[in-house]
Amino acid sequence: MEHKDVKIYFSSELLSWYRLIKRDLPWRMNRDPYRVWVSEIMLQQTRVDTVIPYYNTFMSKFPTVQALAEAPESEVLKCWEGLGYYSRARNLQAGAKEVVERYGGIVPDDKASVAGLKGVGPYTTGAIMSIAFNRPEPAVDGNVMRVLSRYFCLEEDIAKPATRVRIEKLAASLIPEGAAGDFNQALMELGALVCTPKSPSCLPCPVMEHCAARLDGRESELPIKTKAKPPRPELRAAAIVLGSGVNAGKVLVRQRPDTGLLAQMWELPHLLLPADKADWLDEKAPKEQGELAELIGRMLEEDTGLLIRPRRWFMDADHVFSHIHWKMRFYLADLGDESGAYAPAAEETVGIAAEAEAIYSVNAAAASEYKAGEMPSVYRWIDKEDMEKLPFPNLFLRILKEFWE
Numbered sequence: 533m534e535h536k537d538v539k540i541y542f543s544s545e546l547l548s549w550y551r552l553i554k555r556d557l558p559w560r561m562n563r564d565p566y567r568v569w570v571s572e573i574m575l576q577q578t579r580v581d582t583v584i585p586y587y588n589t590f591m592s593k594f595p596t597v598q599a600l601a602e603a604p605e606s607e608v609l610k611c612w613e614g615l616g617y618y619s620r621a622r623n624l625q626a627g628a629k630e631v632v633e634r635y636g637g638i639v640p641d642d643k644a645s646v647a648g649l650k651g652v653g654p655y656t657t658g659a660i661m662s663i664a665f666n667r668p669e670p671a672v673d674g675n676v677m678r679v680l681s682r683y684f685c686l687e688e689d690i691a692k693p694a695t696r697v698r699i700e701k702l703a704a705s706l707i708p709e710g711a712a713g714d715f716n717q718a719l720m721e722l723g724a725l726v727c728t729p730k731s732p733s734c735l736p737c738p739v740m741e742h743c744a745a746r747l748d749g750r751e752s753e754l755p756i757k758t759k760a761k762p763p764r765p766e767l768r769a770a771a772i773v774l775g776s777g778v779n780a781g782k783v784l785v786r787q788r789p790d791t792g793l794l795a796q797m798w799e800l801p802h803l804l805l806p807a808d809k810a811d812w813l814d815e816k817a818p819k820e821q822g823e824l825a826e827l828i829g830r831m832l833e834e835d836t837g838l839l840i841r842p843r844r845w846f847m848d849a850d851h852v853f854s855h856i857h858w859k860m861r862f863y864l865a866d867l868g869d870e871s872g873a874y875a876p877a878a879e880e881t882v883g884i885a886a887e888a889e890a891i892y893s894v895n896a897a898a899a900s901e902y903k904a905g906e907m908p909s910v911y912r913w914i915d916k917e918d919m920e921k922l923p924f925p926n927l928f929l930r931i932l933k934e935f936w937e
């Protein structure tokens with residue numbers, strides 16, 4: 533078969549297959565470009581099953597571009613809580629504001645304008661243009677690169693930008709006339725359900741007859757992708773500070789800065805440990821680490837003026853971002869008063885570790901400098917109800933839920 537015919541075969545078989553098996557997903561209800569846009573942003577790095585409930589909640593809260601543009605950012609982040617990669621939510625809202633300001637609240641039917649929106653890269657541009665407006669634009673992500681590398685037996689490294697450009701051209705040349713939206717979704721669907729990364733299901737695959745990788749028995753070798761650097765480990769120690777007096781039953785949290793990783797989200801106070809202290813968080817290292825507890829106390833005292841006494845280890849947890857791996861140790865901590873005495877913990881079930889008395893020395897002078905209301909606004913006391921309202925990264929939400937359960 534000639535190369536041209538292999539391409540025609542691929543496009544027509546794939547399209548027929550998709551129209552037969554197409555999944556009934558909430559963003560496929562209609563071709564509203566806003567709905568397509570939100571779904572494509574949510575689906576980046578995230579599985580369809582995970583996205584569905586988030587998508588439904590998000591669309592019921594922010595049914596239009598206008599509604600999203602006008603919403604408080606904290607509400608948008610709260611709806612995104614648990615999906616991760618929070619800059620996606622912030623960029624989506626910034627893009628919605630641009631659509632309202634520049635295009636009167638209507639997503640423009642124009643590639644350059646869509647590509648210019650905040651957070652919209654080449655893949656999302658192609659997805660919006662093809663799915664919502666049926667324009668013959670390719671939408672190439674990792675799934676599509678994998679499928680096309682296998683079908684055409686391409687040996688270029690898909691981690692290289694030049695390979696992406698080449699595959700985009702190839703994908704554009706495959707789009708059947710008048711069926712851009714369905715064809716691009718068909719490619720994504722094939723990558724998600726059949727031509728999967730580890731074990732492609734070649735037998736039921738609609739294009740298996742002319743798939744070059746399968747014919748060569750190389751489907752598991754392709755695509756070629758050089759490995760990204762592993763995420764850099766960061767050791768962090770955190771405190772779950774238990775309030776006393778009017779704050780009894782509450783926990784101290786703080787808001788992250790306006791920019792950077794997890795910007796403006798809430799978290800439990802913690803500090804980054806020097807890399808040479810890696811053994812402190814080692815599985816076998818004693819959990820009641822005196823030096824570590826003291827460091828946390830000192831950091832919080834400097835930040836808030838509060839006297840904190842880490843009392844006992846609570847749990848370890850970790851989270852991998854795309855480039856950083858947070859390895860965290862959480863301590864339950866009590867609050868000291870101005871006399872240097874510590875309030876009894878609000879939580880009765882936890883016994884006070886005898887060593888904790890010894891590992892933290894009280895700085896009564898510093899305590900007397902703290903007056904009510906002087907805490908930086910970035911810190912606040914919250915109860916379980918507040919936890920439901922404020923946006924927390926998954927890692928901290930998990931710890932807080934564990935604590936309150």
Ligand code: SF4
Nearest residue numbers: 727734737740743751
């Ligand atoms: S035949 Fe196998 S390797 Fe080729 S496209 Fe289909 S699932 Fe992928």
